[in-house]
Amino acid sequence: MPSAKNLGRGPSVVHEANGRIRLRGRLFADPALDHAYVEAMIMALPGVIEARLNAGAACLVARHDGRPGVREAILAALGDLPDEAFLPGRRRKREGLDKAAALGLLALGAKRLPRPLGGLLSWLAAAPVIAGGLETLINRGLKVEVLDAAAVSALLLRGDYRAAGAIVALLALGRHLEQTSEEKSSALLKSLLAVGDEDVSVERDGAEIRQPAAKLAIGDIVVCGPGDKIVVDGQVTWGQAELNQSSITGEARPVAVEVGDRVISGATVQDGKIKIRAQQVGRHTAMARVGSFIETAVRHQSEPEKRSARLADRLTPVSLGLAGGLLLLTGDTRRAVSVLTVDFGCALKLAAPLAVKTAMYNAGRRGVLIKGARALEALSRVDAVVFDKTGTITHGDLEVTDVVPLDGMSAEELLALAAGAEEHYSHPVGRAVVRAARRRGLPQPALSQVDFIVAHGVSAYVADQRVLVGSLHFLAEDEGVDCSTAEGLCASLRDQGKSILYVGHENHLEGVIALRDRLRPEAGAVLAGLRAAGVEELVVLTGDHRQTAQALARDLPQLDAVRWELRPEDKAAIVAELQARGRVVAFVGDGVNDAPALVTADVGVCMPAGAELARDAAQVVLLQDDLWGLLSARQLAARFQATVGQSFFAAIGLNCAIMLAAAAGRLSPLGAALLHNLSTIGILGHAAAANLRPAETGPRALPQERVS
Numbered sequence: 132m133p134s135a136k137n138l139g140r141g142p143s144v145v146h147e148a149n150g151r152i153r154l155r156g157r158l159f160a161d162p163a164l165d166h167a168y169v170e171a172m173i174m175a176l177p178g179v180i181e182a183r184l185n186a187g188a189a190c191l192v193a194r195h196d197g198r199p200g201v202r203e204a205i206l207a208a209l210g211d212l213p214d215e216a217f218l219p220g221r222r223r224k225r226e227g228l229d230k231a232a233a234l235g236l237l238a239l240g241a242k243r244l245p246r247p248l249g250g251l252l253s254w255l256a257a258a259p260v261i262a263g264g265l266e267t268l269i270n271r272g273l274k275v276e277v278l279d280a281a282a283v284s285a286l287l288l289r290g291d292y293r294a295a296g297a298i299v300a301l302l303a304l305g306r307h308l309e310q311t312s313e314e315k316s317s318a319l320l321k322s323l324l325a326v327g328d329e330d331v332s333v334e335r336d337g338a339e340i341r342q343p344a345a346k347l348a349i350g351d352i353v354v355c356g357p358g359d360k361i362v363v364d365g366q367v368t369w370g371q372a373e374l375n376q377s378s379i380t381g382e383a384r385p386v387a388v389e390v391g392d393r394v395i396s397g398a399t400v401q402d403g404k405i406k407i408r409a410q411q412v413g414r415h416t417a418m419a420r421v422g423s424f425i426e427t428a429v430r431h432q433s434e435p436e437k438r439s440a441r442l443a444d445r446l447t448p449v450s451l452g453l454a455g456g457l458l459l460l461t462g463d464t465r466r467a468v469s470v471l472t473v474d475f476g477c478a479l480k481l482a483a484p485l486a487v488k489t490a491m492y493n494a495g496r497r498g499v500l501i502k503g504a505r506a507l508e509a510l511s512r513v514d515a516v517v518f519d520k521t522g523t524i525t526h527g528d529l530e531v532t533d534v535v536p537l538d539g540m541s542a543e544e545l546l547a548l549a550a551g552a553e554e555h556y557s558h559p560v561g562r563a564v565v566r567a568a569r570r571r572g573l574p575q576p577a578l579s580q581v582d583f584i585v586a587h588g589v590s591a592y593v594a595d596q597r598v599l600v601g602s603l604h605f606l607a608e609d610e611g612v613d614c615s616t617a618e619g620l621c622a623s624l625r626d627q628g629k630s631i632l633y634v635g636h637e638n639h640l641e642g643v644i645a646l647r648d649r650l651r652p653e654a655g656a657v658l659a660g661l662r663a664a665g666v667e668e669l670v671v672l673t674g675d676h677r678q679t680a681q682a683l684a685r686d687l688p689q690l691d692a693v694r695w696e697l698r699p700e701d702k703a704a705i706v707a708e709l710q711a712r713g714r715v716v717a718f719v720g721d722g723v724n725d726a727p728a729l730v731t732a733d734v735g736v737c738m739p740a741g742a743e744l745a746r747d748a749a750q751v752v753l754l755q756d757d758l759w760g761l762l763s764a765r766q767l768a769a770r771f772q773a774t775v776g777q778s779f780f781a782a783i784g785l786n787c788a789i790m791l792a793a794a795a796g797r798l799s800p801l802g803a804a805l806l807h808n809l810s811t812i813g814i815l816g817h818a819a820a821a822n823l824r825p826a827e828t829g830p831r832a833l834p835q836e837r838v839s
């Protein structure tokens with residue numbers, strides 16, 4: 132519902148170029164407008180990079196990535212600001228409703244009061260409902276609120292104060308339920324956004340100083356000790372610590388981090404001390420972005436919600452017509468009013484949003500962020516799940532197992548050379564090599580002109596000599612390095628499930644490095660669970676070599692297919708192929724070289740270590756570093772979809788029955804109103820309770836089938 136303050140003040144576009152849009156509107160100068168909120172809300176829209184509001188100039192400037200629809204989404208969001216975007220908030224309206232409820236309840240006892248007093252009370256209690264109905268009628272036409280107002284007025288005019296009071300009270304109760312559920316979920320989400328009101332320790336010129344978190348900049352070194360909350364996304368540059376991430380993942384078990392690990396905002400240091408180099412601060416941190424995304428999703432009606440609301444509105448004239456017809460035919464006001472008290476609106480309009488919020492909240496508590504109703508809906512229809520291999524089906528923290536020089540270098544020299552080339556890139560393979568070299572304390576050669584070739588490897592120069600590190604395809608086919616001498620050796624290493632990195636030096640093969648990745652222990656059980664939950668096709672895609680991929684397939688008999696030696700765009704093409712065959716596809720990846728597939732899929736699911744880009748592209752973000760969340764999400768989504776359908780049919784069926792009984796004169800207005808509201812509360816209760824129940828299977832319910 133557009134807030135009254137917002138009416139007729141939609142901003143207009145004054146300038147637009149290269150993904151930058153400048154809007155002006157009186158709205159932006161409103162002193163009651165909450166700037167931080169509006170900026171966060173706009174930035175939470177997918178595709179928006181930045182939003183800045185300037186009240187003095189009554190302007191808002193937003194930068195976006197030019198994706199189709201982003202511009203429209205910005206305009207739509209600004210054209211329909213929620214009440215929370217204004218500082219005084221909703222409180223006043225809420226108190227008004229509570230008063231109405233109290234008066235309505237008082238009026239229930241009206242029969243025992245002297246008649247004029249009872250009448251006065253009832254009219255007073257009903258006044259907000261009638262006024263609201265009139266306002267709706269004038270501004271938005273024949274909507275459910277009009278029906279409520281008509282029923283209450285008719286009852287009052289008939290002198291049926293008790294029924295009128297009861298209906299007012301029931302209406303207020305319904306709205307109260309709606310608001311508490313909304314406020315609770317909003318409060319939870321806002322707590323995720325609350326960064327900036329505390330002091331943090333920062334390292335400046337070798338000394339530690341305290342400063343407000345709001346003043347942090349990217350690149351700052353933040354020092355965190357026991358009890359400190361981490362307010363940035365970044366990388367640990369010093370120290371070790373145990374983190375409590377329960378506020379992010381719902382998991383109480385502490386997580387150990389050390390130099391090189393990535394940490395995200397929201398965790399608390401339980402033990403130890405670390406220094407973190409900030410990569411994202413303030414509103415750009417992972418939690419804040421995801422939190423504000425959810426907040427927007429919650430505030431803006433989703434498709435099923437809109438559909439229900441539209442249907443409810445369309446049924447309003449039907450009710451009104453039926454009541455009018457009855458009145459004309461039978462002259463029986465009591466019957467006509469009984470019919471009016473039944474409106475389809477309540478349950479139809481409230482059940483879907485309630486189901487969305489409770490399902491999202493439930494998933495969030497279990498460490499899964501589902502970004503809104505669309506994602507829930509798509510996830511419930513998914514019948515094919517495609518996984519990336521490295522970092523998704525496997526842990527992605529590979530271990531260097533063999534370093535084999537083939538042309539005179541020592542193993543140390545070979546490893547140091549490869550590590551030097553990989554130093555600045557965060558591909559899992561590269562990270563493993565760098566870690567192994569560091570652990571052995573190897574000196575790093577001076578490299579220049581380092582080039583990173585996506586899904587291939589790295590090329591660099593050491594003292595004018597070219598060094599290549601990467602896949603067999605990269606060295607042999609693209610760069611013409613003869614790798615045949617290593618064939619037999621590599622085949623046997625791959626057969627053990629190891630991945631091979633080829634190191635070339637001045638056009639000959641200098642040696643190979645073998646790395647082992649660990650299958651996630653829960654992978655088999657999660658695949659089996661997904662199949663049990665109705666997923667018909669399970670596929671793994673990898674950029675790795677055929678043999679390594681086949682070794683993985685042997686370990687995971689639950690898979691339907693494994694495809695190898697794929698480039699990022701091949702992965703997207705395979706997802707599209709499945710879609711062309713009629714599959715609804717979820718792609719699960721870690722964000723390294725798989726963004727195209729993530730965006731192509733009907734539902735993109737991202738692992739917690741996922742690159743920032745992937746987190747934006749994904750509709751589902753797993754915050755816990757395992758695959759259980761995926762299974763929970765699927766189960767919660769299926770249940771969400773089921774309850775939305777059930778609520779829909781229950782609302783129509785029950786209300787039709789009540790309306791027929793009322794039309795037949797079998798129900799008094801009060802009886803009809805009570806039954807109608809009881810059924811609504813029942814339907815809403817079911818929608819909320821069903822979506823709050825834990826997912827059926829999970830790490831606790833299902834035994835882990837395999838430990839690698």
Ligand SMILES: Nc1ncnc2c1ncn2[C@@H]1O[C@H](COP(=O)(O)OP(=O)(O)OP(=O)(O)O)[C@@H](O)[C@H]1O
Pocket residue numbers: 519520521522553556558560561584585586587588589600601602603630631632672673674675676697698699723724
């Ligand atoms: N930075 C790098 N250094 C060395 N080799 C690399 C690098 N990046 C990619 N490669 C090589 O290219 C291959 C394909 O890379 P890609 O990133 O597409 O797949 P991956 O992440 O290893 O596996 P998956 O596709 O299962 O996630 C890798 O198996 C590796 O051999």
Ligand SMILES: [Zn+2]
Pocket residue numbers: 587604605609
């Ligand atoms: Zn190539």
